[in-house]
Amino acid sequence: MVLNVPFGDMKVRYESLKKEIDGAVQRVLNSGYFILGPELEAFEKSFAEYLGVNHVVGCASGTEAIYLALAAMGVGPGDEVLVVAHTAVPTISAISMTGAEPAFVDIDPLTYVMDVSKVEEKITAKTKVIIPVHLYGQMVNMDELMELAAKHKLPVMEDVAQATGATYKGKMAGSIGEFGAFSFYPSKNLGAFGDGGAVSTNLKEAYQKLVMLRNYGQSKRYYHDSIGINSRLDEMQAAILAAQLPSVPAWNKRRREIADRYSSGLADLVIVPQEDSNSVHVYHLYVIQSNDRDGLQKYLAEKGVGTLIHYPVPAHLQKAYAYRGYKVGDLPVTELATKRILSLPMFPELTDEQVDYVIQEVRNFHLKNPGAQLVEGASKHVFPAANPVH
Ligand SMILES: Cc1ncc(COP(=O)(O)O)c(C=O)c1O
Structure with missing residues (x-):
């Protein structure tokens, strides 16, 4: 007998939470408010609480979450970012979007994530950031990585696209490095019904910068203090994500x-x-x-x-x-x-x-x-x- 076992199935996800998701969608439709409104604010707050961080900034995708975090740190042409090659290529695309270059570190053969013992030999004068990718849902050895990063005064941006809810010594993924970047691609552990992403941070100034960068670099309407982009998590996706977060x-x-x-x-x-x-x-x-x-x-x-x-x-x-x-x-x-x-x-x-x-x-x-x-x-x-x- 052949049994059909699909690789993934988003329809069953919807069916299992139909009431909550229909309610969220209806609420947004009735509000007439679709961009940068109360649903996003509420989701950012509850996701920050879930992660145990001070700030979350919703954005349009995981790729742009990584880009925004790097841009908030001022990463750009001439800089290098240490990262693994064994990842979804968008991790690397986001580095390229800033004008910086990726420099690749090999992985641990057992856990498939960055082999922290091979990081130091790749650090050069151009290195600006280290990106540990918590691939498949398992975290990088963060104690050793944070120690090394502190020694070289390098910030760490966790790529948490595949690891929402993972922990290292009890700390949530995305709460250990200076930044965490999340993807809410539908199949992720917390997935939108469309594209979405978020950056987490405890740094207040960086948070304020991220809020500007995702919204054309505006400090207030039509006043552009930075060169930003359009990367916002819309109200519909924010409401759908908030409905799913407790599960x-x-x-x-x-x-x-x-x-x-x-x-x-x-x-x-x-x-x-x-x-x-x-x-x-x-x-x-x-x-x-x-x-x-x-x-x-x-x-x-x-x-x-x-x-x-x-x-x-x-x-x-x-x-x-x-x-x-x-x-x-x-x-x-x-x-x-x-x-x-x-x-x-x-x-x-x-x-x-x-x-x-x-x-x-x-x-x-x-x-x-x-x-x-x-x-x-x-x-x-x-x-x-x-x-x-x-
Ligand atoms: C490890 C990793 N980083 C980044 C991304 C990019 O996320 P998104 O597809 O939301 O842009 C993904 C998603 O495929 C991913 O798996």
């Missing part, structure tokens, strides 16, 4: 349950995600490594299981960044992961039956193709006990 902890808890179920069923055949014991992974994506990733993906598609690769080509080897002169072999850990990784269906509304079906089919493929099995010493199923979920 995020339960959704993240369910993501972790699904991850636990997958890992228990698969750890003897493929490399399953490893959790840093200091952090709570919120599984925006559940990523395994197989020795025949492409064969597995094709097989799962035939069995009705949707999968994706996050990401097939690392940023340093993308055509758009060829001018930077990176070549194959420059980031060996990133490049090896790129060949083996596959993201299995992961969203809170998945049923146990669907998860068990995916497990069964991943097992079937690897049992029929022993050469595809990949359990290299590292693949132990480590799940820190009962961490609280945000």
